[in-house]
Amino acid sequence: MTGTSMVHEALTALPVGVPVDPDRETAHRWLLEELSQPEYSTAPSLLERLLQWIGDLFDGLSLGEGRFPLAFVLVVVAVVVAAVAWWVAGPVRLTRRRRASVVVLGDDERSADELRAAADAAAARGDWSAAVLDRFRALVRSLEERVVLDERPGRTAQEAAHDAAARLPAVADELHRAAGLFDDVCYGTLPARPEDDGFLRDLDARVRDLRPAPGVSPPAESEVSA
Template structure:
């Protein structure tokens, strides 16, 4: 909120101060942290209500109001900005989108194209997606859009125990790259290529039937 000093009341009273704070909070960026900001505004309004009775000179009163509004803006940015966006719910970290109908072969091709241009982040993400899609195509996993990387690795690892550890490491790499700040290398992409080959070669563990177990 930008204040033109020529239009600011020289002695802002309590109602004026509260109105300024409320007007500042109409910006949508404040809404996401409403509970915290309400408490802050209540405290600020109490402080502003004493400006007139404290007998501060007009220039000093204006500077106090501007400083307080700057504090509100800073706190709101912290609450609703990048810090909060970095803490996304794990349930939103799906591997395959609902509208992604590509085959595993298509995803591998997209990963190869990304690797060819040195885009290792895209290559790693698409490579892991290809692994999950291939498991769905083989009916090792049910088709389930929105499944997280660790959910996919856990379910598939239970059915393909020989590659369970590799799948878990691959899932962690996917999360670190897709939803974190990791910067993968050509070596990471090569490692996922190897996981893809191992998963393709792994055979689903056969479990003895109940009838056979009771004989």
């Protein structure tokens, strides 16, 4: 708010009988009185308080040859910044870690080819979220059709990645990444992008060319839950 507009507000707040053409000194006094009202006061934000604290810390310390070396002050500031960053990002990270994975197929009885066709149609219309979800479902359904995975109702994305990674260790990291992507998109915490659909499309093609590692069986359900 500019000084002119503040003066105008101060003038309009005065009773009708007060002169509206004050001299410079009177207008300045009215402005100060108006700005002293509670509605013009604002509490400092968390960031402003943090910066003020850091500034006070520097003001109260003697650097170099004084009581505290500059390196000590910099370490203190770095610790404070790291603590604030953890406080902001930590709960989000923990919530995501504790969140349950999403069931991949549920009551969906479509074949792998039907799911791939649905993913292609979604990608063609720019619906990348639907494309990503159906693309991962197609990958899991394909593994079931090839008996790489057993058909298990209620299997989540993370369980599917865990089981498939045990049979196909060459793409274990990609399978876990794909499961995380499926969960994020399904929960709505991450907007799907064309490159996400491309990643799953390539992974699906790679998985179709792989054969399970010899002598490795899918883990029992109790092992996955543990």
